[in-house]
Amino acid sequence: MQDSLEIDDSQATRDRSNDRGSPFAPHDEEDVRLMLDAVGATDVEELFDIPDSVRFDGEFGIEASSEQAVMQRLHRVLGTNDDVTEFLGRGHYSHYVPSVVDHLSLRSEFITSYTQYQPEVSQGFLQVLFEFQSLVSELTGMDVANCSMYDAATALGEAATLADRVREADGSVVLVPDYLRSERRDVLENYTDGSDLSIRELPTEGGMVRPETLRSYLDDDVLLVYVENPTSEGVIEEHLTEIGSIVNEESSLLCVGSDLVALSLLQNPGQFGADIVVGNAGVLGLPNVYGMSIGIFACRDDFLRQIPGRLVGASRDSAGDRTYTLTLQTREQHIRRERATSNICSNQAWVALRTAIHATYLGPDGLTELADRCTRLPARVAAELDEINGVSAPVNDAYHFREFTVAVERDASEVVSDLVGEGFAVHERDDQTLQVCVTETNEHRIDDFIESFREVME
Amino acid sequence: MQQHRQAKWNDTASEGHEPLLSEKDTTRYEPTDTHLPDELTREGVELPSLSEPELVRHYTRLSQMNYGIDSGPYPLGSCTMKYNPKFTEDLAALPSATVHPDRPSKSAQGTLQIYYELQDYLGRIGGMDAVTLQPPAGAAGELTGILIAKAFHEYNGEADPRDEIIVPSSAHGTNFASAAMAGYDIVELPADDDGRVDLDVLSAAVGDSTAALMLTNPNTLGLFERDIEDIAEIVHDAGGLLYYDGANLNALLGRARPGDMGFDIMHYNVHKTFATPHGGGGPGAGPIGVRDGLAKFLPSPQVGEEGEEYTLFDPEESIGKVHGSMGNWLVLLKTHAYISRLGDTGLTDTSAKAVLNANYLASQVNLDVPFEPFHHEFVASAAKKDAADFAKKMLDYGVHPPTTKWPEIVDEALMTEPTEAESRKTLDQLAAAFNSVDDEGEDVISEAPNATAAKRIDQTKAAREPVLSWQQISD
Numbered sequence: 001m002q003d004s005l006e007i008d009d010s011q012a013t014r015d016r017s018n019d020r021g022s023p024f025a026p027h028d029e030e031d032v033r034l035m036l037d038a039v040g041a042t043d044v045e046e047l048f049d050i051p052d053s054v055r056f057d058g059e060f061g062i063e064a065s066s067e068q069a070v071m072q073r074l075h076r077v078l079g080t081n082d083d084v085t086e087f088l089g090r091g092h093y094s095h096y097v098p099s100v101v102d103h104l105s106l107r108s109e110f111i112t113s114y115t116q117y118q119p120e121v122s123q124g125f126l127q128v129l130f131e132f133q134s135l136v137s138e139l140t141g142m143d144v145a146n147c148s149m150y151d152a153a154t155a156l157g158e159a160a161t162l163a164d165r166v167r168e169a170d171g172s173v174v175l176v177p178d179y180l181r182s183e184r185r186d187v188l189e190n191y192t193d194g195s196d197l198s199i200r201e202l203p204t205e206g207g208m209v210r211p212e213t214l215r216s217y218l219d220d221d222v223l224l225v226y227v228e229n230p231t232s233e234g235v236i237e238e239h240l241t242e243i244g245s246i247v248n249e250e251s252s253l254l255c256v257g258s259d260l261v262a263l264s265l266l267q268n269p270g271q272f273g274a275d276i277v278v279g280n281a282g283v284l285g286l287p288n289v290y291g292m293s294i295g296i297f298a299c300r301d302d303f304l305r306q307i308p309g310r311l312v313g314a315s316r317d318s319a320g321d322r323t324y325t326l327t328l329q330t331r332e333q334h335i336r337r338e339r340a341t342s343n344i345c346s347n348q349a350w351v352a353l354r355t356a357i358h359a360t361y362l363g364p365d366g367l368t369e370l371a372d373r374c375t376r377l378p379a380r381v382a383a384e385l386d387e388i389n390g391v392s393a394p395v396n397d398a399y400h401f402r403e404f405t406v407a408v409e410r411d412a413s414e415v416v417s418d419l420v421g422e423g424f425a426v427h428e429r430d431d432q433t434l435q436v437c438v439t440e441t442n443e444h445r446i447d448d449f450i451e452s453f454r455e456v457m458e
Numbered sequence: 459m460q461q462h463r464q465a466k467w468n469d470t471a472s473e474g475h476e477p478l479l480s481e482k483d484t485t486r487y488e489p490t491d492t493h494l495p496d497e498l499t500r501e502g503v504e505l506p507s508l509s510e511p512e513l514v515r516h517y518t519r520l521s522q523m524n525y526g527i528d529s530g531p532y533p534l535g536s537c538t539m540k541y542n543p544k545f546t547e548d549l550a551a552l553p554s555a556t557v558h559p560d561r562p563s564k565s566a567q568g569t570l571q572i573y574y575e576l577q578d579y580l581g582r583i584g585g586m587d588a589v590t591l592q593p594p595a596g597a598a599g600e601l602t603g604i605l606i607a608k609a610f611h612e613y614n615g616e617a618d619p620r621d622e623i624i625v626p627s628s629a630h631g632t633n634f635a636s637a638a639m640a641g642y643d644i645v646e647l648p649a650d651d652d653g654r655v656d657l658d659v660l661s662a663a664v665g666d667s668t669a670a671l672m673l674t675n676p677n678t679l680g681l682f683e684r685d686i687e688d689i690a691e692i693v694h695d696a697g698g699l700l701y702y703d704g705a706n707l708n709a710l711l712g713r714a715r716p717g718d719m720g721f722d723i724m725h726y727n728v729h730k731t732f733a734t735p736h737g738g739g740g741p742g743a744g745p746i747g748v749r750d751g752l753a754k755f756l757p758s759p760q761v762g763e764e765g766e767e768y769t770l771f772d773p774e775e776s777i778g779k780v781h782g783s784m785g786n787w788l789v790l791l792k793t794h795a796y797i798s799r800l801g802d803t804g805l806t807d808t809s810a811k812a813v814l815n816a817n818y819l820a821s822q823v824n825l826d827v828p829f830e831p832f833h834h835e836f837v838a839s840a841a842k843k844d845a846a847d848f849a850k851k852m853l854d855y856g857v858h859p860p861t862t863k864w865p866e867i868v869d870e871a872l873m874t875e876p877t878e879a880e881s882r883k884t885l886d887q888l889a890a891a892f893n894s895v896d897d898e899g900e901d902v903i904s905e906a907p908n909a910t911a912a913k914r915i916d917q918t919k920a921a922r923e924p925v926l927s928w929q930q931i932s933d
Binding site for chain 2: 018020021022023024025026027031032034035036038039040041044045047048049050051053054055056058059060061062063064065066067070071073074075077078079080081082084086088090091092094098100102103104106107108109110111112113114115116117118119120121122123124125127128129130131133134135137138139141144145147148150151152153154161181183184186187189190191193194195236238264265266267268271287288289290291292293294304310311312313314315316317318319321322323325327328329330332333334335336337338339340342343344345346347348349350351353356357359360361362363364365366367368369372375376379399416417420425427
């Protein structure tokens with residue numbers, strides 16, 4: 001293992017820019033002298049009004065390096081990530097991201113800009129975010145969408161606090177299905193920690209919510225019901241229309257978790273009675289980057305003034321042209337402080353740009369066809385795995401989206417570890433259950449994967 | 459004197475600038491022959507579909523109607539808009555950085571090593587004993603830190619009386635909102651006449667109900683809280699914790715550390731201090747540092763080291779999770795690269811040049827700066843002019859204006875943070891922009907800006923008649 005603070009690449013060149021201090025501060029000695037003269041100081045240290053008792057000597061023990069040395073070292077460190085083919089999902093998915101997404105999103109006018117507090121000089125990004133809101137609105141079937149949350153988990157947390165604020169029912173219970181990933185549930189618990197809300201779990205059967213079970217769990221205490229489509233196990237919910245009417249009858253709110261690819265094909269949440277849609281927009285625009293993503297937040301028009309996060313609206317400028325600007329900012333922390341709808345300030349705007357580019361590159365036909373493929377691939381792979389001795393797939397008798405669970409008659413952790421040895425990563429769910437995710441990004445390895453699976457089961 | 463005219467694409471069809479995607483194309487697509495039965499699918503979707511050349515032109519034109527730090531100076535106070543080194547983007551684009559968060563740890567050792575090292579770097583820089591990288595933004599870091607304070611008091615059986623968080627009046631709005639999200643009542647602390655925390659007022663405010671004091675240092679006026687050790691003692695004697703808002707850390711790099719000042723919990727805004735790009739509003743990252751006794755409450759998982767291997771572990775009294783996985787990984791990777799590029803000498807020089815730049819710029823600007831001695835930022839007063847109009851007119855000189863009308867302790871505030879990345883020449887141009895606007899009449903500046911893609915935008919109309927999507931435009 002490398003000493004974490006040592007740069008030892010022998011070929012790394014010393015970079016003169018480090019000799020002056022920060023390579024990203026443009027001053028030479030003459031500049032510093034002239035500037036100190038102007039402020040009436042002889043040394044920069046005089047400008048610091050810090051008591052001696054809390055002064056620090058500047059010795060962090062981190063050595064400066066040339067750009068080349070940092071690049072070489074971090075290349076090498078990242079290179080120690082195994083080169084495995086991932087059949088992993090559970091809320092984090094990779095779809096092929098076309099090159100044009102990088103090229104356009106890295107234009108420095110976009111990536112080096114800040115939140116659009118001066119809209120007149122930020123029309124480009126504001127229009128991007130307005131278009132993102134529109135895309136999300138179409139795909140979720142909701143009246144309004146904000147211009148991003150951090151991820152699907154925090155968006156769910158924000159949905160719960162919105163339900164608490166709009167108070168269409170008296171209850172304080174957030175009902176979540178038992179398939180909800182524990183990570184998302186943990187985030188939900190923390191977002192509701194400061195409120196009177198509590199979380200209650202709804203049992204599911206065969207991987208999906210059963211209307212009769214839901215009915216028996218719905219009482220006056222329930223404020224919000226959350227379901228996912230597809231679920232974290234890849235199951236496509238089959239009773240959403242009935243679920244929507246049951247929840248609406250009881251005047252609870254219905255929140256649906258999904259993602260932008262699935263939404264292009266699966267039942268439209270706006271049509272079966274969803275009040276809020278949250279989820280993952282990063283399926284478009286970002287590959288799997290260790291869970292970094294972008295959250296969707298969309299809802300009914302009448303919750304508009306309770307929405308968390310930033311909203312971009314159209315207006316006019318003094319020349320009468322249509323323009324865009326951040327709006328309804330009195331909901332936000334920098335104005336409303338402790339009475340704000342959320343504490344969110346920085347969001348995932350740049351990822352929203354990437355998502356919008358990717359979505360428009362695909363168009364409605366490309367997007368829907370991608371989603372259709374996400375329903376065919378798991379069916380095919382599950383059928384092939386099911387033919388292996390000691391393997392049963394899919395566990396749930398349902399339609400699947402991208403992924404499905406697999407029962408194995410062998411210790412699941414050993415199967416996972418043996419598959420890593422063969423160059424494949426899958427999820428271990430419990431002692432005898434795995435989960436497998438397949439999209440167009442690993443489709444070309446399906447035959448090898450099935451073959452390796454067969455070998456490790458022998 | 460620098461002049462600038464921003465690109466502006468006009469299109470009569472869209473009644474404005476570059477047409478919306480939906481105005482370029484709207485296609486309704488209804489799939490046939492899907493794998494799923496009809497009752498599980500929607501009827502169709504209506505979205506724009508552009509060929510790659512059309513798509514590239516659309517976004518290129520939009521980028522030309524957007525101002526970034528690469529376009530010119532961006533001295534937004536408290537935002538630390540500094541140059542974003544390009545090489546970090548190349549690292550973030552490496553296929554080996556593209557890893558699923560549920561991979562077995564053994565198979566993602568490179569990523570975990572970078573997490574582990576960055577936890578260590580940030581601990582050293584802040585003088586903190588343990589660090590989590592999970593919070594995806596500064597405000598998320600604040601919420602995490604306050605939840606840790608809450609868990610600490612619960613652990614000690616003191617949660618019941620401690621239901622208040624003290625926040626100075628001039629603090630960032632997120633401090634109030636984050637504390638409220640965690641369920642706390644806010645006690646607002648007015649500043650003394652010097653713009654700093656008044657020890658008598660603080661002593662009167664703390665007590666058995668105090669969970670924590672949230673403070674930024676230097677404060678939003680750029681002033682160092684010289685009594686920080688007394689402040690820490692007052693809060694600690696009352697049984698509370700001291701929380702450091704890292705928004706202004708750029709002023710102190712290498713010269714003072716929150717941990718040495720007595721802070722128990724802090725967040726770092728890596729998109730400010732450590733030069734990761736702001737991306738038009740995000741993603742950022744808001745790691746949290748804590749002193750020893752609080753490490754057991756950190757979010758799960760943490761990255762540790764066992765022998766030759768990096769591993770994930772759950773702290774014993776963890777507050778759980780504040781992000782669905784491990785935070786904004788690509789941002790953290792860029793942070794690591796920036797810190798290892800600069801090292802001790804570069805980091806220490808950063809605060810020197812940031813503070814020198816703020817002092818030099820203020821010396822060249824003909825506006826009153828009521829509070830001194832400031833560090834990385836100063837708050838000038840537009841005096842009899844409206845600060846918002848003042849800012850709009852600055853746009854015509856090819857510079858981004860400061861943060862306006864905040865903190866409120868300064869009349870018509872222009873909160874200005876040039877950062878270390880601006881040259882003396884650029885600062886002179888920025889000062890010339892300030893001074894030109896100062897010389898102009900309110901009648902002229904209230905008509906500004908004129909050199910930008912859009913002229914003055916009607917904010918009232920946007921809020922009163924919200925139009926939030928292209929669907930609502932066509933309605």
